[in-house]
Amino acid sequence: MPPPDRAMPLLLLLLFLGLGPAAAADEQFVFDGFTGANLTMDGMATVTANGLLQLSNATSQLKGHAFFPTPLQFHRAPNSTAMQSFSTAFVIGIIGAYDTLSSHGMAFVVAKSRNFTSALPGQFLGLVGSANNGNATNHLFAVEFDTILNSEFNDMSGNHVGIDVNGLNSVDADNAGYYDDGTGAFRNISLVDRKPMQVWVDFDGQTMQVNVTMAPLQVARPKRPLLSTTVNLSSVIDDTAYVGFSSSSGILFCRHYVLGWSFKMNGAAPALNISSLPSMPVTFPKPRSKTLEIVLPIASALLVFAVAAAVFVYMRRRRMFAELKEEWEVTFGPHRFSYKDLYHATDGFSDERLLGIGGFGRVYRGSLPKSKSAEIAVKKVAHGSRQGMREFVAEVVTIGRLRHRNLVQLLGYCRRKGELLLVYDYMPNGSLDKHLYGDQKEKAALGWGQRFGIIKGVASGLLYLHEDWEQVVVHRDIKASNVLLDADMNGRLGDFGLARLYDHGTDPHTTHVVGTMGYLAPELGHTGKASKASDVFAFGAFMLEVACGRKPVVLDARDNHLVLVDWVLDQWRAGTVTGAVDPRLGGDVVEHEAGLVLRLGLLCSHPLPAARPTTRQVAQYLDGDLKLPELSPTYQSFNMLALMQDQGFDPYVMSYPMTSITAGTMSQMSDLSGGR
Ligand SMILES: *[C@@H]1O[C@H](CO)[C@@H](O)[C@H](O)[C@H]1NC(C)=O
Ligand SMILES: *[C@@H]1O[C@H](CO)[C@@H](O)[C@H](O)[C@H]1NC(C)=O
Ligand SMILES: *[C@@H]1O[C@H](CO)[C@@H](O)[C@H](O)[C@H]1NC(C)=O
Ligand SMILES: *[C@@H]1O[C@H](CO)[C@@H](O)[C@H](O)[C@H]1NC(C)=O
Ligand SMILES: *[C@@H]1O[C@H](CO)[C@@H](O)[C@H](O)[C@H]1NC(C)=O
Ligand SMILES: *[C@@H]1O[C@H](CO)[C@@H](O)[C@H](O)[C@H]1NC(C)=O
Ligand SMILES: *[C@@H]1O[C@H](CO)[C@@H](O)[C@H](O)[C@H]1NC(C)=O
Ligand SMILES: *[C@@H]1O[C@H](CO)[C@@H](O)[C@H](O)[C@H]1NC(C)=O
Ligand SMILES: *[C@@H]1O[C@H](CO)[C@@H](O)[C@H](O)[C@H]1NC(C)=O
Helix, strand or coil, rough: CHHHHHHCCCCCCCCCCCCCCCCCCCCCCCCCCCCCCCCEECCCCEECCCCCCEECCCCCCEEEEEEEEEEEEEECCCCCCCCCCCCEEEEEEECCCCCCCCCEEEEEEECCCCCCCCCCCCCHHCCCCCCCCCCCCHHHHEEEECCCCCCHHHCCCCCEEEECCCCCCCCCEEEEEEEEECCCEEECCCCCCCEEEEEEEEECCCCCEEEEEEEEECCCCCCCCCCCEECCCCCCCCCCCEEEEEEECCCCCCCEEEEEEEEEECCCCCCCCCCHHHCCCCCCCCEECCCCCCCCCCHHHHHHHHHHHHHHHHHHHHHHHCCCCHHHHHHHHHHHHHHHEEEEHCCCCCHHEEEEECEEEEEEECCCCCCCCCCEEEEEECCCCCCHHHHHHHHHHHHHHHCCCCCEEEEEEEEEEEEEEEECCCCCCCHHHHHHHCCCCCCCCHHHHHHHHHHHHHHHHHHEEEEEHCCCCCCCCCCHHHHEEEECEEEECCCCCCHHHCCCCCCCCCCCCCCCCCCCCHHHHHHHCCHHHHHHHHHHHHHHHHHHHHEEEEEECCCEEEEEEHHHHHHHHCCCCHHHHCCCHHCCHHHHHHHHHHHHHHHHCCHHHHHHCCHHHHHHHHHCCCCCCCCCCHHHHCCHHHHHCCCEEEEEHHHHCCCCCCCCCCCCCEEEEHHC
């Protein structure tokens, strides 16, 4: 037991007399830490051993509430419209998986009832449900500390404080921060940077003015409030109401804490004793973001050979074109290109021939001298590990046997020390993303007809990989920059199977997810296993990308991560899904096709793999051979951003720019196992 003078809550119930005949008790309480505090809690809420009120406990999709046990009198007299004034101060802190991103926020609440069973977790903050958001019968007043931008509630940013009346569409909001007393300058506060912050909420029952002020714990109360607005709470807050806190989790690891809390009716909230507040935990599972290590094998025999070779000048030239060739490769002979040929075809891999650079390596344009017409693209892939090379080359050869008008043909390979060269058909119109994200002001280069054709083409290429070939080939990196356009502007999937390269020769105990943020299915975070369903997920993101002309994950002007699926979902919930279509298309859209693509994109983006359509169904929906089912209502509280973050996908990788035309951007899962 901690010493009572340090940790016992100081709970004072003081009766003030003489405030008029009907004046209720001017209740007041102070909790400098919550050890032994009499609070009514539900859901995830609990008081920790060191006296922190922990509202959420790193479990997904749950709520947590904590209330002062007795209701307080908020009106001057029962049934009177006149309000009492109140003032409260509290210290809160949020610890998420990242100190820059968090799963939803928390709120200070004044509510008619403590029964929040019908409220939803996630972006609803455990305050309301989707059916009663904003309903005047809620009798709910809240100050929200919101860490995710939800456009459905007109949120201003992913780090804001808002005054809420009966729902989550704030009557007033601003970015979290404070005005410096000295300079008057606004200083940002990050809600999720794991540091405690103090908040003061003051309401004047006569003028109906609400002030919300906040500051980092070590900063004294700023004079100028962050928010100051007038709201008539007379019909919002009932005669008597409960005061407390609400929080919710999305699917991401997160903890919300209250360190101390004071409240006073008709007077300034007592100051908290900062030095006696419990401290926030400092040990929490920190997501690690391991970079893929490509260990160059130091094969001493080869080194000796290299040294010896250097002695002989005539060997120099041979070394320049040196290849690695092993006995097992004999059977793959016809698929093997000589390095010398590729070297000459690309003018010695000159920069003028460079088509793009990406996670897998550089891509060069080349023409084979033997047949002048044969334009090729040569991808140089750094590959140090010789382990698994045999399987990989076998796969390359297998892949080389795949033939489909919507796949980029792999012609063969060449192998050098630490390097693999893959030879493909050259695609004269480059990658699809170049066409989608050209000059923003320009009229869209690709019309709707072309886009729809490309989507259908890629679907048919994917169907071939998944179902129609002799063995299942999982693509693992479907995205606009991996779809190339041939001379007839047909969409062709490239880079299939290449992601497997990183599977071979790596430690089986470390899970590496290869793919691109925004296209990675949530289950990859759990299983690390790519499947047809995870390809369908990526294809869903791809469809939305092509229809909307927007990347699956973007940063807005305020550095918030915006996830395309969430945005299209918002439009769908609002009943205007086709409003998501790329505005640059102007009127050039076939409404029912666009509706089909967007709704199918959402269906493929379902968080549960089993709920996604099969690749064959996708093709059938697109061909109109099968009627698209309605989206299920479970989509209501679904938030892709939270899902992705929950899987430990690194937010920094999420915004990694995709620079190349054919190369894959590689992102990895970080190990969050300690946090769940
Ligand atoms: C907590 O407060 C409630 C309401 O005032 C009271 O009924 C209950 O006995 C208190 N519990 C404890 C353990 O003090
Ligand atoms: C979190 O709270 C929920 C609801 O009370 C509970 O079921 C779960 O076991 C808790 N998890 C942890 C890790 O404490
Ligand atoms: C307040 O109003 C309710 C119904 O409107 C009534 O039943 C109750 O008696 C009133 N209370 C007082 C103290 O006037
Ligand atoms: C809480 O409200 C729900 C309906 O929203 C109701 O079913 C339940 O009985 C209520 N619980 C209590 C303890 O009043
Ligand atoms: C508000 O809630 C009440 C009670 O639940 C319900 O009867 C009413 O239809 C709701 N109003 C709106 C606009 O949804
Ligand atoms: C709100 O802040 C303003 C400016 O500091 C102040 O004049 C006003 O009295 C405050 N109102 C309340 C209710 O505290
Ligand atoms: C607040 O609204 C009530 C009716 O709900 C009204 O009687 C009262 O005058 C209003 N107060 C102010 C300050 O506007
Ligand atoms: C604040 O808490 C500290 C440590 O518990 C204590 O020594 C100090 O007297 C307290 N100050 C006030 C003003 O209560
Ligand atoms: C504060 O945050 C907002 C929103 O993130 C940003 O626009 C602004 O530049 C930041 N201001 C400072 C001083 O950092």
